[in-house]
Amino acid sequence: MCGIFGYTGKRKPAGILLEGLKKLEYRGYDSCGIALNTGQRLAVFKTKGPVSKLAGILRDRKIPACCCGIAHTRWATHGTPTRINAHPHLDCWKKLALVHNGIIENFAGIKKKIASEHKIKSSTDTEIIAHLIGGFLRKGLSKKRAILKTAAVLRGSFALGILFSDEPGVIWGVKKESPLMAGLGRGECFLSSDSVAMLSWTKKAVYLKDEEVARINPQGIEVFSFRGKKVFPQPVVIKQEAFSTEKGRFQHFMLKEIFEQPKVSAGILSRYAGRSEVWFGKGFLSRQAANKIRRIFIVACGTAYHAGFSSKYLFERIKGLSVEADVSSEFRYRKVDFNRNDLVIAISQSGETADTLAAVNFAKQQGCRILAVCNVENSALTRAADFVVYTLAGPEIGVASTKAFTAQMFCLYLIYLYIARARGSIVKEQETVFLAKAKKIPLLQNKILTQSLNQVRSIARQFSQYGCFLFLGRGINFPLALEGALKLKEISYIPAEGYAAGEMKHGPIALIDEYRAVVCLLSSDSLFEKMVSNMQEIKARKGKVLAITDRPSAVPKGLADKVIALPKISPEFFPLLASLPLQLFAYFVAKNLGRAIDKPRNLAKSVTVE
Numbered sequence: 126m127c128g129i130f131g132y133t134g135k136r137k138p139a140g141i142l143l144e145g146l147k148k149l150e151y152r153g154y155d156s157c158g159i160a161l162n163t164g165q166r167l168a169v170f171k172t173k174g175p176v177s178k179l180a181g182i183l184r185d186r187k188i189p190a191c192c193c194g195i196a197h198t199r200w201a202t203h204g205t206p207t208r209i210n211a212h213p214h215l216d217c218w219k220k221l222a223l224v225h226n227g228i229i230e231n232f233a234g235i236k237k238k239i240a241s242e243h244k245i246k247s248s249t250d251t252e253i254i255a256h257l258i259g260g261f262l263r264k265g266l267s268k269k270r271a272i273l274k275t276a277a278v279l280r281g282s283f284a285l286g287i288l289f290s291d292e293p294g295v296i297w298g299v300k301k302e303s304p305l306m307a308g309l310g311r312g313e314c315f316l317s318s319d320s321v322a323m324l325s326w327t328k329k330a331v332y333l334k335d336e337e338v339a340r341i342n343p344q345g346i347e348v349f350s351f352r353g354k355k356v357f358p359q360p361v362v363i364k365q366e367a368f369s370t371e372k373g374r375f376q377h378f379m380l381k382e383i384f385e386q387p388k389v390s391a392g393i394l395s396r397y398a399g400r401s402e403v404w405f406g407k408g409f410l411s412r413q414a415a416n417k418i419r420r421i422f423i424v425a426c427g428t429a430y431h432a433g434f435s436s437k438y439l440f441e442r443i444k445g446l447s448v449e450a451d452v453s454s455e456f457r458y459r460k461v462d463f464n465r466n467d468l469v470i471a472i473s474q475s476g477e478t479a480d481t482l483a484a485v486n487f488a489k490q491q492g493c494r495i496l497a498v499c500n501v502e503n504s505a506l507t508r509a510a511d512f513v514v515y516t517l518a519g520p521e522i523g524v525a526s527t528k529a530f531t532a533q534m535f536c537l538y539l540i541y542l543y544i545a546r547a548r549g550s551i552v553k554e555q556e557t558v559f560l561a562k563a564k565k566i567p568l569l570q571n572k573i574l575t576q577s578l579n580q581v582r583s584i585a586r587q588f589s590q591y592g593c594f595l596f597l598g599r600g601i602n603f604p605l606a607l608e609g610a611l612k613l614k615e616i617s618y619i620p621a622e623g624y625a626a627g628e629m630k631h632g633p634i635a636l637i638d639e640y641r642a643v644v645c646l647l648s649s650d651s652l653f654e655k656m657v658s659n660m661q662e663i664k665a666r667k668g669k670v671l672a673i674t675d676r677p678s679a680v681p682k683g684l685a686d687k688v689i690a691l692p693k694i695s696p697e698f699f700p701l702l703a704s705l706p707l708q709l710f711a712y713f714v715a716k717n718l719g720r721a722i723d724k725p726r727n728l729a730k731s732v733t734v735e
C-alpha cells in the first residue's frame with residue numbers, strides 16, 4: 126500500500142528518487158519523504174501530500190551533495206497522514222533513516238517497552254523499527270546483527286529500506302511478506318518495492334525472498350538470510366511489459382487502462398485459447414484432478430470479488446460441482462468441513478491483498494488446493510498457490526481497477542471451459558462454439574470504446590448531478606451491477622449501491638424519486654422482460670433510468686431516459702462488454718465533479734493490511 130525506492134550510484138540521487146517515487150505513488154499517496162546520505166549526515170525531507178509537493182520542497186531548498194538515498198510514499202495505517210508520520214524515520218541518534226511497507230503487529234508492546242529509552246516522535250509502527258536498530262547499534266552490534274536482531278523481534282509484514290549515516294553509498298533492504306527487489310545497473314543500484322519504478326534505468330533485478338536482508342552498493346548486492354547466512358540469488362531480467370507505464374495521450378491512467386482492454390483480451394486469447402480448446406500449460410490442474418473436484422470456493426476482494434462472483438454463474442453449470450463465492454475477509458471465518466477435493470480460486474490483481482492471502486493460508490491449512498488468478502508474477506499469492514493463471518493485463522496504475530476486472534473474468538471463463546470439458550460436462554463442439562464467441566470479444570470491446578465514448582461522456586455530464594445511484598442486474602449481471610456501483614462510488618464519492626434487480630422492491634425502491642438515478646443492465650436472455658418490469662417500477666416513481674443493453678430496440682419507449690446500445694452478444698459474455706461503458710460512465714462522472722480519478726481519497730492500489 127506504500128512504496129519504497131532507493132538509489133545508490135554516480136548520479137544525483139534526489140531527482141532519481143523523485144522519479145521512482147512518482148511511479149510508485151499509485152500505491153499510496155497521502156504523504157511522502159526522502160532521506161539522503163551526504164557522507165557525514167542524513168538529510169531528511171518529508172511532507173504531507175503528493176510527490177509533486179515534495180519535489181517543490183526540494184526545489185526550494187539547497188540539496189546537499191549526496192551519494193545515495195531512500196524514498197517512500199505512504200498510505201497511512203498507524204497514525205494520520207502528517208509530515209511527522211511520513212517516512213523516512215530516524216533513530217534517536219540520527220544514525221539511520223528507515224522506510225517501511227507493511228504492518229508491525231506487535232508494535233504497541235515494543236513501543237511501551239522502549240518508550241523510556243527512546244524519544245518516539247510519530248504515531249507510526251515504523252518508527253519503533255528505527256529505534257530498535259539504533260538501540261542495538263548503540264550496544265555495539267554490527268549493522269547486520271542489529272538488523273537481524275530487530276527482524277527477529279518484529280511480528281507482521283515488512284519491507285524496509287535503511288541508510289546508515291556512517292556508511293555512504295550503501296542501502297540495506299529487508300524483506301518479510303512484502304515485496305522488495307534490488308535493481309542492478311552499471312555502477313549504480315536501486316531498491317524498490319515494485320519493478321515498475323526501476324524500469325527506466327535497469328531491467329536486471331534480484332527479487333528478495335522472504336526473510337532476506339540485502340546490502341546494496343553501486344557495485345552490486347550481498348544477500349543474507351535472517352539466520353545470517355550468505356545466499357546467492359540469481360538476477361533475473363524484468364519482463365518487458367506489453368503495456369507502457371506512462372499515461373501517453375490519456376489524461377488519466379484509468380482512461381488509458383479502460384482503452385487497453387481489447388488488447389488485454391486479445392493477449393489472453395492468444396496465450397490460453399487454441400482453435401478448439403484452452404490450455405494453461407504444463408503443471409496446471411490435470412484433467413484427472415479437475416475430475417476429482419467436488420466444490421469450488423471463489424475468494425477475492427473488491428473488484429476481483431465481482432469478477433469471481435460473475436464466474437460463479439458459469440462454474441455452477443458444471444455437473445457434480447457446488448460453487449460458492451466469498452469476499453476473502455469473511456471466508457476465513459467459515460466453519461466448513463473442507464477437504465483435498467475442494468478447490469479455492471483466489472483472484473487478485475496485485476497478488477498482495479492481505480485479506481486474500483489470509484484466506485488462502487486458511488484454505489491451505491484446511492487441505493484445499495489453491496488456484497490463483499493473478500496479474501503480478503512472483504507475487505505472494507502466486508507463490509502460495511498450487512496453480513496459477515496470469516491475467517496478462519499489464520501494470521494497472523489507476524486505483525480503480527478496470528482492465529484487471531475484465532481480464533480476471535475472461536481468464537475465469539476460460540478456466541470454467543477447461544474444467545467443464547475435463548469433467549465431460551460439455552463436449553468438444555460446445556467448447557469450440559464457446560471459444561468462437563470468446564474470440565469476438567476484443568473486436569467488440571474495441572467497437573464499444575470507439576463508438577460509445579462520446580455518448581457516455583455526454584450522458585455522464587447529465588447524470589453527474591444525481592445524489593445517489595442504484596445499479597441493477599439479474600443473473601450474471603448482478604455482480605456487474607455491484608462492480609458498476611463500486612466503480613462509481615470509489616472515484617466520484619457519490620453513494621451508489623449495486624443490487625440484484627429482484628431485490629429492489631424489498632427495500633431500495635424507497636430511495637427512488639426524481640433526484641435518484643438507476644443504471645439497469647439488460648442482456649438478451651430470459652431475464653430481459655423482468656428487468657423491463659423493474660424499469661417500469663422505477664419510472665412509476667420518477668427515477669432517472671440509464672439502460673445498458675445489447676437489445677436496445679426491445680426497451681419500451683419512454684422507460685429509459687438514456688440507452689447505451691452494445692453489440693449483440695451471448696448473455697454470458699455480456700459483462701465483458703457492458704463493463705466498458707460502466708467504467709467510462711464512472712470515469713466521466715468523476716471527471717465532471719473534479720475528482721482525483723487515479724488517486725481517489727482514502728484508497729490505495731494494493732491493500733496489504735487486513
Ligand code: M6R
Pocket residue numbers: 426427428429472473474475476477478481524525526527612615728730731732
Ligand atoms: O489487488 P486485488 O485485486 O487483490 O485488489 C482487490 C481490491 O482491493 C480492489 O479490487 C479494489 O476494490 C479496487 N479499488 C477496485 O477498483
